[in-house]
Amino acid sequence: MSGLAREDYLADIYRLQCERPKDPVSTGSVADRRGVTAASATAMFKRLARDHLIVYRNYGGVTLTPEGEDLALGVVRRHRLVERFLADVLHIPWQQVDAYADQMEHALPDEVVDRMEALLENPYTCPHGYPIPDKHGHLAQPHLVLLRDLPLGETVRVARVNERVPGLLPYIEELGLMPGSLLRLTGRNPIDLNVTIEAGGQEHILGLRVSEALWVEPTEAKG
Amino acid sequence: MSGLAREDYLADIYRLQCERPKDPVSTGSVADRRGVTAASATAMFKRLARDHLIVYRNYGGVTLTPEGEDLALGVVRRHRLVERFLADVLHIPWQQVDAYADQMEHALPDEVVDRMEALLENPYTCPHGYPIPDKHGHLAQPHLVLLRDLPLGETVRVARVNERVPGLLPYIEELGLMPGSLLRLTGRNPIDLNVTIEAGGQEHILGLRVSEALWVEPTEAKG
DNA sequence: CAAGCGTTTTAGACGCGGCTAAAACTCTTT
DNA sequence: AAAGAGTTTTAGCCGCGTCTAAAACGCTTG
Ligand SMILES: [Mn+2]
Ligand SMILES: [Mn+2]
Ligand SMILES: [Mn+2]
Ligand SMILES: [Mn+2]
Numbered sequence: 072m073s074g075l076a077r078e079d080y081l082a083d084i085y086r087l088q089c090e091r092p093k094d095p096v097s098t099g100s101v102a103d104r105r106g107v108t109a110a111s112a113t114a115m116f117k118r119l120a121r122d123h124l125i126v127y128r129n130y131g132g133v134t135l136t137p138e139g140e141d142l143a144l145g146v147v148r149r150h151r152l153v154e155r156f157l158a159d160v161l162h163i164p165w166q167q168v169d170a171y172a173d174q175m176e177h178a179l180p181d182e183v184v185d186r187m188e189a190l191l192e193n194p195y196t197c198p199h200g201y202p203i204p205d206k207h208g209h210l211a212q213p214h215l216v217l218l219r220d221l222p223l224g225e226t227v228r229v230a231r232v233n234e235r236v237p238g239l240l241p242y243i244e245e246l247g248l249m250p251g252s253l254l255r256l257t258g259r260n261p262i263d264l265n266v267t268i269e270a271g272g273q274e275h276i277l278g279l280r281v282s283e284a285l286w287v288e289p290t291e292a293k294g
Numbered sequence: 295m296s297g298l299a300r301e302d303y304l305a306d307i308y309r310l311q312c313e314r315p316k317d318p319v320s321t322g323s324v325a326d327r328r329g330v331t332a333a334s335a336t337a338m339f340k341r342l343a344r345d346h347l348i349v350y351r352n353y354g355g356v357t358l359t360p361e362g363e364d365l366a367l368g369v370v371r372r373h374r375l376v377e378r379f380l381a382d383v384l385h386i387p388w389q390q391v392d393a394y395a396d397q398m399e400h401a402l403p404d405e406v407v408d409r410m411e412a413l414l415e416n417p418y419t420c421p422h423g424y425p426i427p428d429k430h431g432h433l434a435q436p437h438l439v440l441l442r443d444l445p446l447g448e449t450v451r452v453a454r455v456n457e458r459v460p461g462l463l464p465y466i467e468e469l470g471l472m473p474g475s476l477l478r479l480t481g482r483n484p485i486d487l488n489v490t491i492e493a494g495g496q497e498h499i500l501g502l503r504v505s506e507a508l509w510v511e512p513t514e515a516k517g
Numbered sequence: 518c519a520a521g522c523g524t525t526t527t528a529g530a531c532g533c534g535g536c537t538a539a540a541a542c543t544c545t546t547t
Numbered sequence: 548a549a550a551g552a553g554t555t556t557t558a559g560c561c562g563c564g565t566c567t568a569a570a571a572c573g574c575t576t577g
Contacts, residue, residue: 076564098525111565113526118563130525130572160383161409171403178401180394186384299534321555334535336556341533353542353555 075177078146079105080115081124082176084135085143095132144208149184150176151197151204156187158198165198165249166240181206199240200231200250200286215286218256218266219279226255226290233284242281247271253290298400301369302328303338304347305399307358308366318355367431372407373399374420374427379410381421388421388472389463404429422463423454423473423509438509441479441489442502449478449513456507465504470494476513 083104087096102112120127124139135143153175154168163171185206188194195211196202204210215230229252232243243249248270257274258267264279277285306327310319325335343350347362358366376398377391386394408429411417418434419425427433438453452475455466466472471493480497481490487502500508 074563099523107564108566109525110527110567114564157406161406161413163405163409167405171406174403175398175401175406178398180397182386182390183380183384183394183398186386190384297533322553330534331536332555333537333557337534 073142073177076115077119077124078142078177079173080112080119081135081139081143082146082150084125084133085140085147088135095128095134097132101133141208144204144210146176148204148206148208149179151201152184152187152191152194153179154197154199155191155194155203159191159194166244168198169234196231196250198250199234200229201234213288215288217283218268218277218285218287219264219282221256221287223256223259226253227287228253228290229285230288231286236280236284239281239284243285246275248285254287296365296400299338300342300347301365301400302396303335303342304358304362304366305369305373307348307356308363308370311358318351318357320355324356364431367427367433369399371427371429371431372402374424375407375410375414375417376402377420377422378414378417378426382414382417389467391421392457419454419473421473422457423452424457436511438511440506441491441500441508441510442487442505444479444510446479446482449476450510451476451513452508453511454509459503459507462504462507466508469498471508477510 080101083101084096087100087104098109098112098116101116102109105112116125116127116133119125119139120133123136124142125133125135127133150172154165154172157163157168157171158165188203188206194203202210202212213230216227221227229248229250232240232248232250234240248254252270254268254270256266257269260266264282266277266282268275268277303324306324307319310323310327321332321335321339324339325332328335339348339350339356342348342362343356346359347365348356348358350356373395377388377395380386380391380394381388411429417426425433425435436453439450444450452471452473455463455471455473457463471477475493477491477493479489480492483489487505489500489505491498491500
């Protein structure tokens with residue numbers, strides 16, 4: 072079968088690739104994400120390249136091959152679907168489901184994943200707003216805007232919260248800014264890049280760390 | 295964390311211990327069950343003994359320590375609960391849930407297991423009739439009789455089917471003898487040890503391989 | 518353009534969990 | 548009591564996935 076570590080590497084490479092699709096993913100970024108040394112990442116890259124799952128150029132980072140991307144998408148699919156399942160069916164708080172899904176994503180047979188998907192009625196996203204690939208690896212890419220880059224005034228809907236920012240989810244919940252909630256950007260400080268928003272009748276000041284981790288979508292047709 | 299192989303060894307030692315609680319579990323029986331060589335089992339025994347999970351006497355087999363038994367019961371609990379979940383919630387056929395649970399049992403966080411248990415309303419047994427340990431490792435041991443040893447005439451309820459006998463489950467389903475069904479032992483051939491039963495208005499002849507794998511319980515108070 | 522610094526790779530080590538082949542043991546059988 | 552058969556252990560090997568320490572690389576900067 073797959074090998075736990077392999078799958079985590081592939082999925083992390085995929086996620087890093089998404090963040091900056093231009094250039095190859097560096098050894099260091101993968102090592103950081105995975106919490107291993109750069110030497111360990113290099114060793115894994117050699118095994119993955121040997122198995123044609125990534126293209127690895129010495130000192131030049133890695134890129135997923137089509138087969139590698141297929142596997143990565145499978146892991147991401149299992150991860151996000153099981154998150155949805157944990158949150159919606161077992162009522163586990165959304166702050167915890169990422170960690171649990173990280174454990175479970177490697178041990179779910181296809182049939183189990185497919186039945187979960189049916190039970191959940193084919194959800195589009197995980198509880199944090201990331202899209203769920205379908206069983207062929209296709210995934211919808213909606214047009215979202217980082218809160219950091221949102222123009223003032225418009226009322227928008229929170230669509231996605233970066234689940235990997237330490238401590239962010241409980242904070243977002245405290246502020247009532249979970250995916251689905253509405254907010255309006257009321258100000259932006261050009262010096263410290265703080266933004267001011269209005270949501271649920273309250274004003275909040277958010278730092279760059281937060282406004283860089285929140286994606287929103289327009290509530291009306293954009294014209 | 296736990297280590298996949300370790301957990302499977304511990305659970306298999308536990309299950310073999312249950313079958314013959316008298317004497318220690320032999321290297322060969324564990325190797326057979328696990329599908330590895332005896333040499334591999336010996337090597338694992340040394341690691342488990344080093345970690346005080348089993349008592350290992352050279353050429354004398356192994357026994358679980360209290361800590362080892364705790365861990366084993368945890369694995370068995372996760373296995374049987376997830377079987378119930380797969381069968382009852384995801385409607386996966388009972389012939390397949392054992393294999394799937396074998397994969398999943400190592401990756402289920404405690405909170406997930408506990409929530410599944412609550413969702414299922416604290417089931418007593420897995421879909422094949424084996425008892426589910428509670429979260430403290432306690433498990434009910436009902437008084438069951440092997441069909442092989444059942445006296446003639448009495449009408450009884452099927453309580454447990456050995457899920458590890460190759461090909462047995464589909465056969466049992468074909469005959470309509472799933473746990474919960476009623477049957478009556480109508481004859482026993484002392485030469486070949488075949489038994490004749492009546493169930494659902496039909497007569498069936500069952501070989502020893504089957505009658506040794508079916509447990510039944512009385513339907514009335516025994517007196 | 519050479520130095521220096523941060524990144525990456527190599528070298529060498531370790532524990533896990535598997536294997537094969539050979540040696541050691543135990544138990545039965547003559 | 549010795550032999551033989553079957554079981555178990557040892558010895559030696561391998562790949563995975565991690566580590567540390569040292570060497571190699573490449574990019575920026577004086
Ligand atoms: Mn993972
Ligand atoms: Mn998520
Ligand atoms: Mn297992
Ligand atoms: Mn079962």
